[in-house]
Amino acid sequence: MADFTNTTYCLLVFLISFVLVRYIFKTRVNRYNSIRSPPSPPALPIIGHLHFLGPILHRSFQNLSRRFGPLILLHIGESTCVVASSAAVIKEIIGTHENIFSYRPEFGSVDFYIYKESRFVTAEYGPYWRFMRKICMTKLLSGTQLNKCTDIRQQEIGRLLESLTKSYEEGKPIDISGLVTTMTNNIICRIVMSTRCSDSCDEAEEIKKFVKETLKLGRLLSVGDMLGPLSKFDLFGHGKKLKVVMGLFDKLLEGIMKEHEENRCHDKRGGDLMDVLLEIYRDENFEVKLTRNDIKSFILELFVAGTDLISTSIQWALAELINHPNKFKKLREEIDVVVGKSRLLQDSDVTAFPYLQAVVKETLRLHPPAPFIIRQCDEDWNIKGFNIMKGTRTLINVFAVMRDPDSWNQPDKFVPERFSNESFRHKQKEIKGQGFHYLPFGSGRRGCPGASLALNVVHATVGAMVQCFDWNANKDGVVTNQDFSCYSSSFEVSSIKDKGETTKEFIAKLDLKTGQKVLGGGCGIGGGDFYMPDNFGVMVSFNLERAIGCKCFVEFNVTKCMQMLR
Ligand code: HEM
Numbered sequence: 001m002a003d004f005t006n007t008t009y010c011l012l013v014f015l016i017s018f019v020l021v022r023y024i025f026k027t028r029v030n031r032y033n034s035i036r037s038p039p040s041p042p043a044l045p046i047i048g049h050l051h052f053l054g055p056i057l058h059r060s061f062q063n064l065s066r067r068f069g070p071l072i073l074l075h076i077g078e079s080t081c082v083v084a085s086s087a088a089v090i091k092e093i094i095g096t097h098e099n100i101f102s103y104r105p106e107f108g109s110v111d112f113y114i115y116k117e118s119r120f121v122t123a124e125y126g127p128y129w130r131f132m133r134k135i136c137m138t139k140l141l142s143g144t145q146l147n148k149c150t151d152i153r154q155q156e157i158g159r160l161l162e163s164l165t166k167s168y169e170e171g172k173p174i175d176i177s178g179l180v181t182t183m184t185n186n187i188i189c190r191i192v193m194s195t196r197c198s199d200s201c202d203e204a205e206e207i208k209k210f211v212k213e214t215l216k217l218g219r220l221l222s223v224g225d226m227l228g229p230l231s232k233f234d235l236f237g238h239g240k241k242l243k244v245v246m247g248l249f250d251k252l253l254e255g256i257m258k259e260h261e262e263n264r265c266h267d268k269r270g271g272d273l274m275d276v277l278l279e280i281y282r283d284e285n286f287e288v289k290l291t292r293n294d295i296k297s298f299i300l301e302l303f304v305a306g307t308d309l310i311s312t313s314i315q316w317a318l319a320e321l322i323n324h325p326n327k328f329k330k331l332r333e334e335i336d337v338v339v340g341k342s343r344l345l346q347d348s349d350v351t352a353f354p355y356l357q358a359v360v361k362e363t364l365r366l367h368p369p370a371p372f373i374i375r376q377c378d379e380d381w382n383i384k385g386f387n388i389m390k391g392t393r394t395l396i397n398v399f400a401v402m403r404d405p406d407s408w409n410q411p412d413k414f415v416p417e418r419f420s421n422e423s424f425r426h427k428q429k430e431i432k433g434q435g436f437h438y439l440p441f442g443s444g445r446r447g448c449p450g451a452s453l454a455l456n457v458v459h460a461t462v463g464a465m466v467q468c469f470d471w472n473a474n475k476d477g478v479v480t481n482q483d484f485s486c487y488s489s490s491f492e493v494s495s496i497k498d499k500g501e502t503t504k505e506f507i508a509k510l511d512l513k514t515g516q517k518v519l520g521g522g523c524g525i526g527g528g529d530f531y532m533p534d535n536f537g538v539m540v541s542f543n544l545e546r547a548i549g550c551k552c553f554v555e556f557n558v559t560k561c562m563q564m565l566r
Contacts, residue, residue: 017115028517036388038082040073048075058371058399061085062349065400069490071384073158074522078444080392085151085400087407092383094375098444099125104377105393107221115297125445131288132298135280136449140273146453147282150347154458156183157464158344164469176318180461181311182208187457188306188436192299194272203252211303211452217242253296259478274299279487295525302450309369310454317360317462320414327416328466331355335467345467354468358416360458364440366414373442398439407437 039066043049053076055061063081064072070086084090084397093101104123110116123129139145141383160183189204220238234240260274277298281290321328334355350356373396377388387392403411409418441448 005158018359035389036385038071038073038383038388039068040075041068043075048077050076054371058397061395061397062400062403065397071386079393081321082388082393083395083396083397084383086404087401089384090396090439091436093396094373094442094444094446097381097383100378100381101375101394102444102446103359103376103378104374104446110244112221112234112246113299114250115293118294118297119301120298121301128288131286132294132521133445133449135276138436139276140177141449142451145273145276146456149187149191149453152367153187153347153460156187156190157273157461159183159186160461161344161464164465177311177315180314181307184307184310184314184457185211185303187310187361188303191453192273192302193260194274198480203256206308207249207303210245211300211307214242214249214300215304215308228268228558249300250296253299254292257292257295273302277475305448306454307448310457312369313360313364313454313458314461314465316369317363317458318465320363320366321359321462321466323415326416327359331359331466337465339467345460345463347456347460350463352454352457353463354420355416356459356463358419360455360462361438362414362416365402365438366412367438368398368402368439372396372483373398373439395440398442399435402438403438404437405528489503504511 018503041049041052044051049064052064052074061072064074065083065085070089072083072085072086074081074083084093097192104122106122110119113119120129120132122130160179163179185208189207217238220236221242230290257274257278260278264275274295277290277295281292281295321331325367333354335345339349340351356452375394377390377392377394380390381388389536402408405411409415436443441451
């Protein structure tokens with residue numbers, strides 16, 4: 001009853017707010033009515049196009065663009081955006097007119113972000129952004145810095161493999177999602193703050209919690225953007241919570257910074273990223289004077305930008321390989337020929353594995369962990385004959401572009417071979433995002449600076465997991481060859497696992513046909529599934545058989561995966 005009252009109350013506040021906002025403020029919508037705007041689906045009063053949006057946003061936008069064209073205008077409550085979904089349109093936006101679309105929009109969370117003045121990812125294209133970007137590319141995430149971290153990556157992957165083996169030996173189920181996320185968090189933690197942090201598991205764990213909470217609250221506050229200027233009143237208290245979480249993060253990071261300052265690194269190679277940033281902070285000669293908040297904010301952004309995305313990519317790659325045993329076999333053979341069975345694959349081996357690289361590229365094409373590139377139009381502009389107003393949020397639907405049948409053969413199929421055959425190899429431009437058909441890391445001056453680090457970790461982890469274990473869907477397991485978005489929409493409410501219900505009972509309830517494949521939960525990530533209900537929990541089992549003889553039993557826990565994204 002209390003829940004019902006709360007929900008009704010929230011709904012009322014929400015609706016009244018909309019009406020007030022509409023009444024009080026002259027909206028962007030009105031201005032768009034008077035210009036040649038991009039096509040727009042029929043909108044409802046107050047909510048605009050909200051009713052077109054399903055739980056998986058990039059799919060909803062893909063469906064809309066199929067009906068209304070590759071550039072569409074949407075009003076969601078008080079929030080207006082254009083969505084681009086074809087390579088030709090995107091080429092204009094982040095290619096030809098990149099200078100107009102180099103800004104990223106502010107979201108509702110910014111008012112409650114304690115390092116408001118220090119953000120890099122949403123910094124305007126000005127001296128501060130240019131300075132941070134330069135140190136990112138030349139010092140923090142440069143090839144030299146990454147080479148220095150090879151040992152860290154190798155050790156953390158080794159730990160992951162040990163955990164898998166140990167769980168097998170103890171006969172315990174394994175939460176792949178949790179283990180892989182811990183690994184990526186540890187890698188970033190150690191690269192950023194060195195062993196001083198990673199040795200203390202508590203600190204690494206604390207950071208993981210803060211990042212998760214910051215992401216969750218940030219998303220909730222962004223949804224509040226629909227309320228327009230009223231979102232500043234923090235009607236649901238998410239902003240207040242964000243401030244508290246960030247306050248705790250700040251305290252923890254200040255402690256780590258002080259520790260670094262006390263044990264100043266005299267290593268000629270320059271120490272970890274925190275050491276490099278502190279060195280710049282102390283130096284008066286740089287064109288931009290860094291503050292302590294700049295450093296903390298940048299570090300938080302690296303965690304937010306990196307950890308989850310790498311982990312998601314690894315899980316999707318594994319899921320696709322499990323679902324395509326012939327491709328798994330082909331990859332295993334490639335690794336066996338080069339590395340053999342007596343040693344573990346190393347970072348430096350990856351260049352000798354074209355098929356492994358193709359598997360990762362194809363995974364990122366089908367399941368881009370960042371399904372949207374978000375930019376903002378900085379002047380009243382014209383794209384393909386349509387007017388876009390200054391300040392309009394511009395969403396590039398990377399997911400739709402990378403599944404566009406005009407650019408890709410059998411776009412919804414997992415076919416790594418498309419990246420390993422000769423015709424594609426000399427299209428390297430595509431891979432770097434310059435052809436605008438393949439954009440998992442964005443493109444141009446605001447493209448992802450962490451792409452090399454991310455690819456290093458994904459290649460080495462997927463390679464090691466394939467080299468060391470046989471991954472087969474258990475015959476009891478629910479396994480699908482569709483991605484999770486199809487999975488969630490086809491199961492809906494009737495398939496929520498009841499409390500106390502065993503996996504077997506749950507599976508029986510789903511009434512799957514013999515031989516039908518259903519993808520395991522660990523794979524259910526792709527930017528949007530966090531809308532799934534809390535109690536949705538499918539335990540999916542996989543058998544792991546180690547190449548060198550031992551057998552493991554793994555359970556993918558969907559609930560845990562999704563909690564990760566909450
Ligand atoms: C698989 C993993 C990753 C994916 C798929 C990914 C994807 C992306 C995408 C799509 C963008 C926006 C690009 C654009 O606007 O054109 C971006 C930006 C960014 N990424 Fe990544 N990223 C990944 C990993 C990382 C890592 C590991 C780091 C750093 C540790 C990182 C740091 C950043 C930063 C700082 C930006 C903002 C750059 C700027 O505004 O100049 N990312 N990433």
